[in-house]
Amino acid sequence: MDLLRFITAGSVDDGKSTLIGRLLYDTKNILADQMEAIERASKTRNSGEIDLALLTDGLRSEREQGITIDVAYKYFQTPNRKFISIDAPGHIQYTRNMVTGASNADLAIILVDARHGVVEQTRRHSLIASMLGIPHVIVAINKMDLVGNSQDAFLEIAKSYTELAEKLSIKDLTIIPVSALNGDNIVERSPNMGWYTGETLLSVLETVNVLKDQNQEDGRFAVQYVIRPQTEELHDYRGYAGRVQSGTFKKGDLVKVLPSEQESKIAKIEFGGNEIEEASVLESVTILLEDDIDISRGDSIVSLTNSPIVSQDIEALVCWMDDRKTLKPGNKYVLQHGTARSRCSVRDIEYQIDINSYEKLDSESLKLNDVARIVLRTAQPIAYDPYQKNRANGAAILIDETSNVTVGACMIE
């Protein structure tokens, strides 16, 4: 049984938290005491009806305001899969939180209110899902009960969404009519929408193939830490601890160390101190090389025949996340890419993207939640792949040198 991470995007009124609550409830993942706590809390609020949204709103300020401010994680399982649900706020002022949640998601559920159809925020959420390279998108057209469960209403929204999706790079799209409040087409097929013959939301979540999304071709391994026990029997042991970002590594593979460009051969791969045959994507292993070369944290071990780009000049899409300072050409930051950190300066803002209309705009500076294409110059060379080809080796963050806060999410192009 494997693990699927998905993000739900929608706004305050779209019923996003209700949808998550419904998924947990209908798959019997809400426990008795949690249900009691929700019932108790529901009584003190407006209508007194059980509010499944209270399951995900964890902070006091969120419960007080009735909105999700931060990213929340929920865990549930069915006999077929384990799920990590990432619940991010949908309002434009929390775009950075959605970007954060989307960065680790295999799938996105984008909620659309059947009464309103494709609106500005649908466009925004779709752009973020596409920009962050989420391979699978489910558009859940919610509140179908409020439009009389009409097939025509569904088809019309589905058509306008498909047109929108064509402008973006969404690889795998499924559109489902649902009612989160009533549980229609969430876990059980709805008797109210007999005309819908497609899959339920849960059924898509359970069967979507995540393994195919991983980059199995490009051998990339960022060194996190050098294991040197320096005991008598392990006197010369030097193991490079890290996680396979993409591709696979085997004993005997010819490799190259970046950015130094030194070549070597894999002598051994270990896991937990035991030798293993090969290491594939996302496995945390230790690699030993035949040659004694100088390697430290921040270096990459890559396949000899298939190299990433090594450069000090980088172009990237950035989502700006700092609410106190703006990004301007000339500003300096620390760029963290894999395990490498390098100082960098912003050379240029090529253009800003209006995340609602997708228009390209001229921009002098970026403020919180702005998305733009920028040009960076790094102090040390960075060994990267384009993000849309290799999520793990094309992602980077910008860190403010004085406050140490993470201020930008970069998708290298």
Added chain:
Amino acid sequence: MSISVKEASGITTDRSAPDYLDQLEAEAIYIMREVAGQFERPALLFSGGKDSITLVHLAQKAFAPGKIPFPLVHVDTGHNFIEAIEYRDELAEKIGAKLVVRYVEDTIKAKGLKEQTGKNASRNWLQTFTLLDTIEEFEFDACIGGARRDEEKARAKERIFSFRDEFGQWDPKRQRPELWNLFNGRIQKGENVRVFPISNWTELDVWAYLKREGITLPSIYFSHERELILRDGKLLNNTPVIEADPEDRIVTRQVRFRTVGDMTCTAAVESSAATLDEVIAEITISRISERGETRIDDQQTEAAMEDRKKGGYF
């Protein structure tokens, strides 16, 4: 909805279906190594409970064949279960790890702190002072802890690398965005980061992993006969550190502990489960959450954990 033990126990060799335990393990090891790579003086908070036992095991795997490159640290309230304390000492010795123990009792004396009194009095909250003093004493810049997001709703909101200011405080509204697996551990002197490598594990994942890895646990996790205080429907260990209440009844029951914390705020569950398999089977069908069943400290207000964390709690 349950996982069967058979599914959880074998490491799958089929490349088309990675096992979720392997995925969670790889992620936790990656996080441990980020701590070792990014910080000067990290520590692993180790209580002898199942979650921190899992952490120690993961750390051993992460740095094998070397030793764990940081000390194990325990803040001892003086109200811990003897079985957990013995286990703590034995494990540290067995794996050759440095163990640092600091006592809440000492902090109370040195600082003249006022302890809670009366029914349900606990030193649980006072641990924060001792922890912050210990961080200062050793200049720890990162503390690895075994908290999980499925435990409690404030924890569900916390980052894996959770920044704490120079007073050890957590500010839920100013958390650093945490993108991809790019953890930002940059801090100023005096600040520290709490790191939670098993954030994405559930209670059942921990149990399934303990079983798969063949890890032994302190005996109190398994069914045994014990004298207990029955109070408000909860079974507490019958010990002098729990202040007696006229409503209390002393009973003898067949129990095990589902979580092992301070005796004053950890309740036992009635159970005949004597092995890991039986414990897993019971938890799988349990309709009550871990903290709901066993923790008295979370149930006082809706935001009890959030408030403790803001004050510096793990």
